[in-house]
Amino acid sequence: MTSWFGRLRLEKRNAPGTGVLLLVPLVSVVAALLFGAVFLSLIGLAPVAVYREMLRVSYTTGYGIADTLVSATPLILTGLAAAIAFRFKLYNIGGEGQLYVGAIAASGAALAFGDRLTGPAAILLVIVAGALGGAVWIAVPALAKAWLGTSEIITSLLLNYVALFLMQYLIFGARTFWRDPESATFPQGARIPDATRLPTLGTTRVNLGLVVAVLAAVVLYLLLTRTRIGYRWRVFGDAPAAARYAGIPSRQVIVVVLLLSGALAGLAGATEVAGRAGRLDPTGLALNIGYNGIIVAALARYNPLAVIPVGLLLGGVLNAGPALQTLPGARVPVAISTMLTGAILLFALAGELFVRYRIRMRDPADVEELAEQATTAVASPRAGTGPEAEA
Amino acid sequence: MNETVLVLTLAAAVSAGTPLALAALGALLSERAGVLNLGIEGIMLVGAVTAFLAADASGRPLVGLAAGVLAGAAFTSLHAFLSVTMRANQIVSGLALVIFGTGIATFLGQSIEGRPLAARLPRTSIVGLADIPVLGRVLFSQDVVVYGTWVVIVLAALYLTRTRTGLALRSVGESPATADAVGIRVAAMRYAHVIIGGGFAGAGGAYVILARVPAWAQAGTTNGIGWIAIALVVFASWRPLRALAGAYLFGAALRANFALQAAGITAVPAEFLAMLPYVLTIVVLMVLSATDTRSRLGAPAALGAPFVRDER
Numbered sequence: 284m285t286s287w288f289g290r291l292r293l294e295k296r297n298a299p300g301t302g303v304l305l306l307v308p309l310v311s312v313v314a315a316l317l318f319g320a321v322f323l324s325l326i327g328l329a330p331v332a333v334y335r336e337m338l339r340v341s342y343t344t345g346y347g348i349a350d351t352l353v354s355a356t357p358l359i360l361t362g363l364a365a366a367i368a369f370r371f372k373l374y375n376i377g378g379e380g381q382l383y384v385g386a387i388a389a390s391g392a393a394l395a396f397g398d399r400l401t402g403p404a405a406i407l408l409v410i411v412a413g414a415l416g417g418a419v420w421i422a423v424p425a426l427a428k429a430w431l432g433t434s435e436i437i438t439s440l441l442l443n444y445v446a447l448f449l450m451q452y453l454i455f456g457a458r459t460f461w462r463d464p465e466s467a468t469f470p471q472g473a474r475i476p477d478a479t480r481l482p483t484l485g486t487t488r489v490n491l492g493l494v495v496a497v498l499a500a501v502v503l504y505l506l507l508t509r510t511r512i513g514y515r516w517r518v519f520g521d522a523p524a525a526a527r528y529a530g531i532p533s534r535q536v537i538v539v540v541l542l543l544s545g546a547l548a549g550l551a552g553a554t555e556v557a558g559r560a561g562r563l564d565p566t567g568l569a570l571n572i573g574y575n576g577i578i579v580a581a582l583a584r585y586n587p588l589a590v591i592p593v594g595l596l597l598g599g600v601l602n603a604g605p606a607l608q609t610l611p612g613a614r615v616p617v618a619i620s621t622m623l624t625g626a627i628l629l630f631a632l633a634g635e636l637f638v639r640y641r642i643r644m645r646d647p648a649d650v651e652e653l654a655e656q657a658t659t660a661v662a663s664p665r666a667g668t669g670p671e672a673e674a
Numbered sequence: 675m676n677e678t679v680l681v682l683t684l685a686a687a688v689s690a691g692t693p694l695a696l697a698a699l700g701a702l703l704s705e706r707a708g709v710l711n712l713g714i715e716g717i718m719l720v721g722a723v724t725a726f727l728a729a730d731a732s733g734r735p736l737v738g739l740a741a742g743v744l745a746g747a748a749f750t751s752l753h754a755f756l757s758v759t760m761r762a763n764q765i766v767s768g769l770a771l772v773i774f775g776t777g778i779a780t781f782l783g784q785s786i787e788g789r790p791l792a793a794r795l796p797r798t799s800i801v802g803l804a805d806i807p808v809l810g811r812v813l814f815s816q817d818v819v820v821y822g823t824w825v826v827i828v829l830a831a832l833y834l835t836r837t838r839t840g841l842a843l844r845s846v847g848e849s850p851a852t853a854d855a856v857g858i859r860v861a862a863m864r865y866a867h868v869i870i871g872g873g874f875a876g877a878g879g880a881y882v883i884l885a886r887v888p889a890w891a892q893a894g895t896t897n898g899i900g901w902i903a904i905a906l907v908v909f910a911s912w913r914p915l916r917a918l919a920g921a922y923l924f925g926a927a928l929r930a931n932f933a934l935q936a937a938g939i940t941a942v943p944a945e946f947l948a949m950l951p952y953v954l955t956i957v958v959l960m961v962l963s964a965t966d967t968r969s970r971l972g973a974p975a976a977l978g979a980p981f982v983r984d985e986r
Contacts, residue, residue, distance in 0.1 A: 433963040441952040444898045452945035618780035625774025632762040
């Protein structure tokens, strides 16, 4: 090949530097904003004005920052749910449904037992119920994956629709335990007892859920990097064959990791019920928080600690769309947020190439020689991970 | 259930199965090239919203269909670029397509929310065949897309098994290194089939809005049938004709709630009947992986793995 393009060579990086790790998400966000600008222009809006407004409503006013934190809370939890599973090549994309069932379980437990409890016990009840609900919802895909080899991708996803219909039935379909008996024409969920509501920070809507989410991220990070369990999971995820020879029980890892992932998404449902909503609110919950958690996890490169800042960033973007609707003369489609987050993920995926490879322009002969040296010199276990897309 | 209800239900199942068949064919072509495309649901939504806008503007449903195909293919080229050139994780890239596609479709569809489409696909009975009792009503009193789907499915089956390019395609999906060694351009084959597959998924989405649902309803327009289509590919062991049969079977499941309601069965709440196709798909996938080893062996060996010549 004679063209300069033909002489571009990709060289595998041993370990990506901090610079490229930070640069890729930042460039992705900028690229997505440029991309979104095209669409905004298409419908006759001035992109710069829209973005300035988005920035204002989400990040500059005290009220806006509080709303961003409220949006970020469940997002960090579903982000962790996706991160923990995807990190070990277990693709739980049912976070959305696990969140709904977590919300159903949390509100159910609060309505049934909340009156008899006070203080930390009442809050613990809601949180544990939510986590259990989420774990139950991933149980069938997890067991099927471990024992039958059924791909968890589609089974976990399809259950999102089942959970959505279940939630709608509980409020709109019949007079159930979850429904407020007073609400006849516009059915809505019954209010959970005050004792089971998460305490808020001052006069804002920021609640204890944010603390739970951040704590969960830290605990997960320590679990993954500082414990034997985390080490075994990493071996399972990065080198399944080695895990088998080392006697790591893969079925057990699959089930435990997926149940944990489901529990985290269920926790997000619990914090939504006990924090923001105060009831089971099907419309308010069906905001793609589960799906957006996958974006958060991917941008954070499945690192639990990185999920926190990414969750705060995306929380702001997602908060901006609806927030713009409340302004007088609003013309910006609420879907601008969804579109932007999707675009950010696409650009980040493309950027992943630059994280994993170094781009070099060399004489072809030189490159071959280098490659040979590299393959013999590099003996670190990370060099051989290869393509990450093995399903 | 009297005979008329049965005939109507079967006819509706064929119509409901058509977008599934088209989308499954799209996923199948991509997977045969070794590229997993989980983005079908998002591609269908992009195809549907484009088809609505084009059919509405031109007043001609077939213009809408063509626009849906083109939009689906163009949108899917993102996935081709990410998975072939950028060697991205195909699972995450496909999911990105779903999220991004939902966003684009909702964004573009804001102005048509809840609005019915006037330029819908008309029924075109096949002269002669439509008069056959039962079968005529079920199969030959449909629209042109239903008939067109039979043609492309048969052509795809012949293409995969009886042509040189089809053979080359299969080798790319099974062993890209071998294909590369005998001079097949792996990247080009993958690009072509992922993008053409996207066109079929776009057609499936376009058909949903042109013939199935009464109005644009954001993500509720396709309501997850893109995911059922992906499961269908496994169910069909990566074969087009089986995918068509499976699509009609699942089409029947999608219509089951209406049939049960028409038959006067109201004891089961509508929400639970609506769960049926999704639960059925999960059960089928589990049973397949538990019993039928052939269905697993039917999967292209290199599915999901990027091909890098110097990294073998």
